[in-house]
Amino acid sequence: MTDTPMIKLEGVHKSFGSKQVLKGIDLSVAKGESMVIIGGSGTGKSVMLKCILGLLTPDKGKIFVDGEDVTHHKGRARKDVMSKFGMLFQGAALFDSLPVWENVAFGLIQGKGMKKTDAREIATEKLRRVGLSPDVGQLSPAELSGGMQKRVGLARAIASEPEVIFFDEPTTGLDPIMADVINDLIVECVKDLGATTLSITHDMASARKIADRIAMLYHGQIIWEGARTDIDSSGSDHVDQFIHGRAQGPIEMEILKL
Numbered sequence: 001m002t003d004t005p006m007i008k009l010e011g012v013h014k015s016f017g018s019k020q021v022l023k024g025i026d027l028s029v030a031k032g033e034s035m036v037i038i039g040g041s042g043t044g045k046s047v048m049l050k051c052i053l054g055l056l057t058p059d060k061g062k063i064f065v066d067g068e069d070v071t072h073h074k075g076r077a078r079k080d081v082m083s084k085f086g087m088l089f090q091g092a093a094l095f096d097s098l099p100v101w102e103n104v105a106f107g108l109i110q111g112k113g114m115k116k117t118d119a120r121e122i123a124t125e126k127l128r129r130v131g132l133s134p135d136v137g138q139l140s141p142a143e144l145s146g147g148m149q150k151r152v153g154l155a156r157a158i159a160s161e162p163e164v165i166f167f168d169e170p171t172t173g174l175d176p177i178m179a180d181v182i183n184d185l186i187v188e189c190v191k192d193l194g195a196t197t198l199s200i201t202h203d204m205a206s207a208r209k210i211a212d213r214i215a216m217l218y219h220g221q222i223i224w225e226g227a228r229t230d231i232d233s234s235g236s237d238h239v240d241q242f243i244h245g246r247a248q249g250p251i252e253m254e255i256l257k258l
């Protein structure tokens with residue numbers, strides 16, 4: 001790891017009308033580190049991720065990627081930043097009209113202008129890397145189980161060997177065993193690439209498996225951040241309630257006031 005963080009957020013705010021979603025996010029993710037952001041629905045996890053990806057522009061604050069201020073990048077500059085990223089979307093988000101191999105190769109063909117024959121070879125290799133045989137590449141996404149779709153999504157995320165990979169609720173909708181398979185594949189693939197990863201999830205089993213560090217987002221602010229091994233002794237009642245899935249606690253009391 002180097003001194004310059006791969007991802008850094010400084011005082012990031014984002015509102016939609018009168019609703020404040022992000023209220024001054026400060027976050028630093030070191031190169032080669034796996035950071036997992038936990039928190040309940042509506043806490044701002046997805047909005048934060050969209051700001052980093054450039055899909056939303058913060059109202060205030062700055063976002064840096066590998067030391068470069070990318071907060072207001074547009075056009076070619078934004079495309080250059082995006083070329084460093086891979087993404088595993090919630091629900092896999094595969095293109096129904098394309099066969100599996102072309103889904104995996106999509107970024108190589110459309111983003112990098114690679115020839116289909118070369119891209120297909122890489123796609124087949126990445127499918128094999130996530131435990132899927134070459135013949136799966138001929139199938140349509142509709143012919144795959146939920147777990148297989150997630151693996152195809154992971155193969156697509158690593159196809160271009162990105163410097164940064166984002167995972168959006170990587171285990172949502174999967175049974176516990178398949179979720180653990182996906183978590184293991186994420187750890188193995190990221191380790192092989194040496195990539196920096198930022199994941200958002202409410203699945204603590206996943207967070208504990210794939211994270212080096214964990215941060216909790218609550219009401220638009222990071223309320224705790226630390227090593228994965230320290231989360232059980234966070235000293236935060238909010239964190240303790242969330243990681244143990246307790247109905248009673250400060251989060252419930254504030255919900256009841258709404």
